[in-house]
Amino acid sequence: MRVLGLETSCDETGVALYDTERGLLAEVLYSQIAVHAEYGGVVPELASRDHIRKTLPLIDEVLASAQCVKGDIDAVAYTAGPGLVGALMVGATLGRSIAKGLGVPSIGVHHMEGHLLAPMLADDPPQYPFVALLVSGGHTQLVRVDGLGQYTLLGESLDDAAGEAFDKTAKMLGLAYPGGPEVARLALQGNPDRFLFPRPMVKQPGLDFSFSGLKTYTLTTVRDCKVDGVLAEQDKADIACAFEAAVVDTLVIKCRRALKQTGLKTLVMAGGVSANRRLRAALTEKLGPEGVAVYYPAPALCTDNGAMIAYAGAMRLVAGERDDQQQDVRARWPMTELTAPEAIDG
Secondary structure, three states: OEEEEEEOOOOEEEEEEEEOOOEEEEEEEEEOHHHHHHHOOOOHHHHHHHHHHHHHHHHHHHHHHOOOOHHHOOEEEEEEEOOOHHHHHHHHHHHHHHHHHHOOOEEEEEHHHHHHHHHHHOOOOOOOOEEEEEEOOOOEEEEEEEEOOEEEEEEEEOOOOHHHHHHHHHHHOOOOOOHHHHHHHHHOOOOOOOOOOOOOOOOOOOOOEOOHHHHHHHHHHHHHHOEOOEOOHHHHHHHHHHHHHHHHHHHHHHHHHHHHHHOOOEEEEEOHHHHOHHHHHHHHHHHHHHOOEEEOOOHHHOOOOHHHHHHHHHHHHHOOOOOOOOOOOOOOOOHHHOOOHHHHHO
């Protein structure tokens, strides 16, 4: 089965073609960074308009790269949520229309399930069950994964997600949009011994996260370091380094706690923040000696992309799921509401 995947949940247009026998045939990603940079964040209306302009040409590009034609598409998967409603509607409308025109099934995919399953596209994918750390601009969650659609939420952020905290810290430091990668790059130049930022909620039981206090602590440090309203470049680097270290340590501590609680020895990390090199290195270095196998998606699959949507859709389509052409897109959609295909089919 060849599945066309469309990802239009926010500010990146991702298109991919996945074959259940041959794997990923082709993918392409268009980023709207240049569109939103001057505003310092995503403008929903502009995002929707850009998806409208780019999605169809990107589909043609993916098909040409895979040496396929539209008639070779056996199904269409699109992101149905969570995300920006207008942006989601673009992908859903195009996805359903293409499927209807070709006489093939379509399916709406949960954005975070796509991220969670992205590591399955690797040559050596993880095996169920495992603990998943989902870290992105909108989500920070620890989930026990026993199979497709078999998810148990272990903990989540009570306020800002880790990626959101990175972006807000970038704004405090006057860095360019998108801020997360900029903070990580700047942190490489920082002195790790100058500041010690708090590791939020690590002394409390449970697996929930909270990054709002860390954000406030960062803002206070920025204000204290300014001289005549100006923050020196080395101060910026040192603050970025301390902030990143605090987030990384917090995530590692909570992952270790989740693995111990579940008795599992496999950790999967996915989402935009999973591309952070310091976080990857810390998880491998600190959990590896404890017999934990840590898996990540390829760097290109950490960000929003069509490949993860095509794969997640393919898995559910193979299991017998289909759209009813009436499914609504959802700005908010708890992943705990997802059901295993076997349960759906009875």
